Amino acid sequence: MRNPTVAVMALVVVAALTACGGGSPQQAMESAGSGAAAPVAHRPGAMLAYEHHAQVALPAERIVQRLQQVQAACNDNRFGACTVLDVSQQGGDHPSASLSVRVVPAGVDPLIALAGKDGEIGSRRTHAEDLAVVVRDNNLAQQRLQNERTQLLAFQQRRDLAVADMIALSQQLAQVEAQLQAAEQEGAQHRLRIDTQKLTIRFEPPRGQSGRSEIGQAVRDFGRTLSAGTAWTIRAAAFLIPVAAVLLIVVLVIRRLRRRRGGR
CATH class of the missing domain: 1.20.5 (Single alpha-helices involved in coiled-coils or other helix-helix interfaces)
Known part of the structure; x- marks a missing residue:
């Protein structure tokens, strides 16, 4: 009578070898499963995650109102799909505020223009992170896990498996599906960072007004x-x-x- 543990280990090894030989890296990227589509960049060959930082100078009494206007424009998707990530404001003698959103590329400049309306747009910085390697690795991992799951499901349909083999296969299949789900979620996050861009706008009063505020605070x-x-x-x-x-x-x-x- 054969050993059930040896048999199931042999099945798992065959599944892993079949998954690894399931196609070339290019094919794996082109046929990544339904959980994540093939990467499509804004420009051919580019998979960049952009982050923008802009500083806007406004009179202190108008900072809160402008912050609310920009936030409302994002919530209403006025310039395209937009999600508010973080909002903060500071009152007192040194008022300031900041807003972080994730928006489609076409909405970055209109939001900055709205924030700086009747004010002054100061420093602006843009940073891009190249995600080409991590996207490729994630798609390859998804393809490998999908092939492994397919093989395990095929083995599970065999009628000559012992109960111990079925239990071991079910456990292995559950692990593979959990890893595949995590890889798909990571791929979706990469896709979101490529398709949309993070924008952080900071509102502060002009330097002259800040100096007068400091003098007034000193007098008080x-x-x-x-x-x-x-x-x-x-x-x-x-x-x-x-x-x-x-x-x-x-x-x-x-x-x-x-x-x-x-x-x-």
Whole structure:
């Protein structure tokens, strides 16, 4: 009677070898399974994930309103498919705000233009990450896992398998399907980063207004600063008085000793 464990291990090895020899790398990329389509770049041969950073100078009192306008434009898909990723704002004497979105390439410039309307668009930076290698590797991994799953399903249909072999095949099949699902999710994330672009806009008041705000804050803090300085001076005096008394005693003792020596 044959060993069930040896038999199922042989089946798994045959499945893995068949999956690895299932086609050339180019064929694997062209026939990646239904979970992820073949990569299509914005330009032939390019699989780039773009990130944009723009800084907009606006009067402090208009920052929140403009932030809400740009956020609403993204939520309404006014310039194409758009998703808000992060929103933050800071009030007080140094107001600022920032907005991060993921938008189709055609919507990047219109959103920046809306953010800088009646204001000043300052620095702007664009960064691109090349995903060609990771996309290729992910498609190859998906193809390999799909071939392995197909082989395991075929072995599972055999009627001459023992119960132990069926259990082992089911466990192996579950592992392969979990790995395939993770690879498909990773491929979908790559596709999203290629098809859409991340845009971060930061709103700040003009430099002149920021300087005036700092001066005004300093004037408002005058009383508090004066109180703190006075309190520090009092504490310093309280600390130095005993030190000065000890030094005075030491000086008097030294002078007296010198006088005695001079008299002798």
